[in-house]
Amino acid sequence: MFRRLHDAAKIAIEFEGRILQVAPHETVAAALLADGAEHTRTTPVTGAPRAPYCMMGVCFDCLMEIDGIPNRQACMTRVQDGMKVRRQDGVRRLEP
Amino acid sequence: MLPNIRIGNEVVGASFCPDDGHVNPLRLLRALHRGFLRLGGQYRSCCEVVNISHEYHRFTAETSGGNFTAPKIVLAAGHGISTLAPMVGLRVPIRPQRGQVLITERIEARLNLPITDVRQTDEGGLQFGTTEEDIGFNDGTTLIDTSRIARRAVQFFPQLASVRLVRNWGCVRVLTPDKCAIYDESESHPGAFVATSHSGVTLAAANAYRAAEWIADGVTPPDFGTFSARRFDVPAAA
Ligand SMILES: Cc1cc2nc3c(=O)[nH]c(=O)nc-3n(C[C@H](O)[C@H](O)[C@H](O)COP(=O)(O)OP(=O)(O)OC[C@H]3O[C@@H](n4cnc5c(N)ncnc54)[C@H](O)[C@@H]3O)c2cc1C
Ligand code: FES
Numbered sequence: 001m002f003r004r005l006h007d008a009a010k011i012a013i014e015f016e017g018r019i020l021q022v023a024p025h026e027t028v029a030a031a032l033l034a035d036g037a038e039h040t041r042t043t044p045v046t047g048a049p050r051a052p053y054c055m056m057g058v059c060f061d062c063l064m065e066i067d068g069i070p071n072r073q074a075c076m077t078r079v080q081d082g083m084k085v086r087r088q089d090g091v092r093r094l095e096p
Numbered sequence: 097m098l099p100n101i102r103i104g105n106e107v108v109g110a111s112f113c114p115d116d117g118h119v120n121p122l123r124l125l126r127a128l129h130r131g132f133l134r135l136g137g138q139y140r141s142c143c144e145v146v147n148i149s150h151e152y153h154r155f156t157a158e159t160s161g162g163n164f165t166a167p168k169i170v171l172a173a174g175h176g177i178s179t180l181a182p183m184v185g186l187r188v189p190i191r192p193q194r195g196q197v198l199i200t201e202r203i204e205a206r207l208n209l210p211i212t213d214v215r216q217t218d219e220g221g222l223q224f225g226t227t228e229e230d231i232g233f234n235d236g237t238t239l240i241d242t243s244r245i246a247r248r249a250v251q252f253f254p255q256l257a258s259v260r261l262v263r264n265w266g267c268v269r270v271l272t273p274d275k276c277a278i279y280d281e282s283e284s285h286p287g288a289f290v291a292t293s294h295s296g297v298t299l300a301a302a303n304a305y306r307a308a309e310w311i312a313d314g315v316t317p318p319d320f321g322t323f324s325a326r327r328f329d330v331p332a333a334a
Pocket of ligand 1: 143144146172177194195197226267268269292293294298
């Protein structure tokens, strides 16, 4: 659905265990949308699938687990080589 | 009493009041608006009242969005009351006091009771704070208070150390000299009322029912006189 405007040198990130080649200037949200990710989190209340929406930090629909830290805004986080990204599955649990 | 969270070692005791509760102010505001509209009220935004005139037992509020005339007028404009009150012969001594608050990301429900300085809303966000600062209408935030408030929350509940803040804000309270509400009717301009308080959320039920009836019926309930601003008048020395 989304196409990159320019070809750039690529770095590798991991999304749900899958390696993706993404451009280094992209946010996690942009990289995943360009890759055709269908949903990036499920909601705490109904478990509905969601994807990045506003792309500017206000709607919080892009929450993901990034490098082990839950509930991070994928649209506000720049990709880094070797980054591990997972869907935010429902509400964040507190460590025991 | 708090089965879902670990309490920090530095906590030596606590007090409990069964009347304490938490009301989500965003939902409350929406509920009040809906109730008001359902009863036939009209809400007009962007109408700053610049003057109030009084003629033939009717008040006219002159606003940036037109004039509105009615037999009664209620001043409920927070700090705006200081400018409006003298126009209808009311004296309402209020002053600003800043409070800073921290908001975290939403997490699973862990706090089943509201606690002074640490609450969890029904949506899962935690709210930490606050401060009491007499610095006028400055509604900024300071790093020193933000970090002190956060440290205190983690002292209470060490598991919160990994929870991330999403914003902090400062806001100005509307405080009367004794911090209690003022409900008053003007002596020189009967029909002009003022209702103001800190804790307007806690007092929402009193405002929506008792105070609203008092204003609509014009009969002061027996215990309501206590809330007149006349309580701040110092009697002349004999
Ligand atoms: C940090 C902090 C923590 C708080 N904690 C609590 C709490 O735990 N529990 C609690 O119950 N309360 C709490 N409060 C207090 C509570 O928020 C207030 O009591 C409540 O918001 C007051 O509501 P109000 O409608 O009287 O006034 P406001 O919310 O101040 O609303 C006044 C409105 O009048 C408008 N206005 C002003 N001048 C004019 C004009 N000339 N013409 C037209 N409109 C005008 C303003 O724009 C504003 O919309 C807290 C406040 C702060 C700052
Ligand atoms: S997409 Fe809206 S906050 Fe990230």
